[in-house]
Amino acid sequence: MRVVFLLIPRLHLLDLSGPAQVFSTADDLGFPYELRYCAEQEDIVSAQGVRLRAETAWPGAGPEDLVMVPGWRSPTLKGGPRPGRGLLARLVAHHAAGGTVASVCSGADVLGQAGLLDGRRCTTHHDLRDELAARYPRARVERDVVYVADGRVVTSAGIASGIDLALHLVAERHGPAAAARVARDMVVYARRSGEESQDSAMLRHRWHLRDAVHRAQDRIDANYAEPLRLTDLARAGGVSERTLTRQFVESTGMTPLRYQQTLRLERAEHLIGHGATVEAAAHAVGFADARMLRRLRSRVMEDTPFAPSHGATTSPRIDV
Known part of the structure; x- marks a missing residue:
């Protein structure tokens, strides 16, 4: 399986490196993946200042392959990058040919610009989800989930949730035991399901x-x-x-x-x-x-927790 990462200027390193590590580890464990990195220009400067070198020619991706868009640093989606029509057209063509497209954090905005969120469930970082819903009213933005898969369009919440998304894709392709092996090798504490809350x-x-x-x-x-x-x-x-x-x-x-x-x-x-x-x-x-x-x-947790007894003379257990 080929995984093509589309590198956007000011991308967050963990949005990229988290999923890349998952697929790289899966490859090391015998589940074959080929990772490619492409962009509209060769040199990409990350939000953390690390310079990345990308391919400018589209590497090609078949129906069995994945194209993933990491997120970038921007206080709003409106102020984010605007990929060219050619790149957006390639995303649409890849999906139309049976391929899977995915995003981490603000990368969902690129999928929205390509029209791939229309009529689909999706999510993004909790600070951006209201703006995503406003920018793409035909999308159904899930407010508090880690990731969403809908019609070969997979979107995840912010930053570290890209690891959960990638583990989900490994599990879909190779089974949950394979994803568990990858998570264990990466020392991931808990592999979260998509429906879990972004905010623990x-x-x-x-x-x-x-x-x-x-x-x-x-x-x-x-x-x-x-x-x-x-x-x-x-x-x-x-x-x-x-x-x-x-x-x-x-x-x-x-x-x-x-x-x-x-x-x-x-x-x-x-x-x-x-x-x-x-x-x-x-x-x-x-x-x-x-x-x-x-x-x-x-039962629903009470909005106002009970007050302790001020007359207590013993030390109660914080236990039930």
């Missing part, structure tokens, strides 16, 4: 500036499947239990207990989405049995 709880609740809360979150992130005491979390944060609880709620909108539950629930959903039973997922993330997991999955 570990990122979503890290926008605050409280060092004590960050330190407590580090402890919970690393040990969320284990019983944890508020005393130990407060010690990790260098503050009292009452101060940590107050700052945690102010910073994240939830108590340490609720934060741990959220991490457990997200990880359990990931495992279930990859074929685990509810019972197996519950035990893997630290629940004593599946009942609590079923309750958490069946």
Whole structure:
């Protein structure tokens, strides 16, 4: 299988190198891939300042091949590059001939300019999805997924999600075991499915500036499947239990207990989405049995977390 990367000026290196590493690793493991890099000019300067050399002649791609467009640095899609009509026509012709086209992050805009998003589900980086929907009203932009495949048009969210997209394509061609081998060789922690959220709880609740809360979150992130005491979390944060609880709620909108539950629930959903039973997922993330997991999955998390009892004299477990 030939993979042709279309290099756009100011492209993000990880948008390119992440998928390229996946296909290169697959090739090393015995799943043959040939990687080619082309552009409208020979020299391309990446967003990170690395200069790349590309082919200017179209290398040719058959129905079994993939053409991928990495994203680039630009605060808006409107201010991004405008490939020539010839390049856009080649994308359209490749897809019409039965080939697959894909994009990472803002690369979806190139597919939109070629008309390949019309009538299809697609996605992009969460900062750009509203603009993508406005620019291409005939597209159906998915708001919070890692990647989308629709009619041999595959689009992914920002930056690192290109790795997930490429692993998905390897799995489609060679089976999930092959993709798992590639992910293991690359030391990829978890191969995400396309329907998973772009924004995990570990990122979503890290926008605050409280060092004590960050330190407590580090402890919970690393040990969320284990019983944890508020005393130990407060010690990790260098503050009292009452101060940590107050700052945690102010910073994240939830108590340490609720934060741990959220991490457990997200990880359990990931495992279930990859074929685990509810019972197996519950035990893997630290629940004593599946009942609590079923309750958490069946109800909507409260907008305002419960307040701890100020009369408590013991150190409760951050556990369920």
